[in-house]
Amino acid sequence: MRPKAPHTSQVVGQGMIMPIRVALVDDHALIRAGYRQILAHEPGMQVVAEGGSGEDALAIAREHKPDVMLLDVGMPGLSGIEVTQRLARARSPVRIVIVTMHGDGPLPKMLIEAGATAFLTKGADGAELVGAVRQAARGQRYISHAIAQRMALATTLGESSPLDRLT
Numbered sequence: 001m002r003p004k005a006p007h008t009s010q011v012v013g014q015g016m017i018m019p020i021r022v023a024l025v026d027d028h029a030l031i032r033a034g035y036r037q038i039l040a041h042e043p044g045m046q047v048v049a050e051g052g053s054g055e056d057a058l059a060i061a062r063e064h065k066p067d068v069m070l071l072d073v074g075m076p077g078l079s080g081i082e083v084t085q086r087l088a089r090a091r092s093p094v095r096i097v098i099v100t101m102h103g104d105g106p107l108p109k110m111l112i113e114a115g116a117t118a119f120l121t122k123g124a125d126g127a128e129l130v131g132a133v134r135q136a137a138r139g140q141r142y143i144s145h146a147i148a149q150r151m152a153l154a155t156t157l158g159e160s161s162p163l164d165r166l167t
Helices: 029-040 053-061 080-089 105-114 126-137 145-156
Strands: 010-012 016-017 019-024 045-051 068-069 096-100 118-121
Touching: 010 019, 019 029, 019 053, 019 126, 029 126, 045 053, 045 096, 053 068, 053 080, 068 080, 080 096, 080 105, 096 105, 096 126, 105 118, 105 145, 118 126, 118 145
Parallel strands: 019 045, 019 068, 068 096, 096 118
Antiparallel strands: 010 016
């Protein structure tokens, strides 16, 4: 876990607007570097902490209190699913944006129901990532277009995953 510099305010017009404080949690340093690079060029966003495991995510939520956390699902130790569930049970104000390579099956629905605010795949472009962070910071749900379409079609066509039938 690597803390970042303390956040600073951004003056907009006559009022002060606090930046969206973002934490990056993914077990791949190169992925975190990519997120950091994308967000560094966005006005009103600041990366405040990074981590590589689910345990890091919980510590970051507690110590840095980010507004939004970009969270991978498959990590060493606690998974992104477990982190999302724990933060939801603790009524943490941190908004979780799941970014994963696993966008099929029951995972998107399960994570949104577990408390994630947004869900997108690692195939998303930078603009979609930024949009998801901004929506999550406002408390609005976001599901990437491709995943939302698959979920809607599955529901409309009456399809379900074999795992859906187990619950």
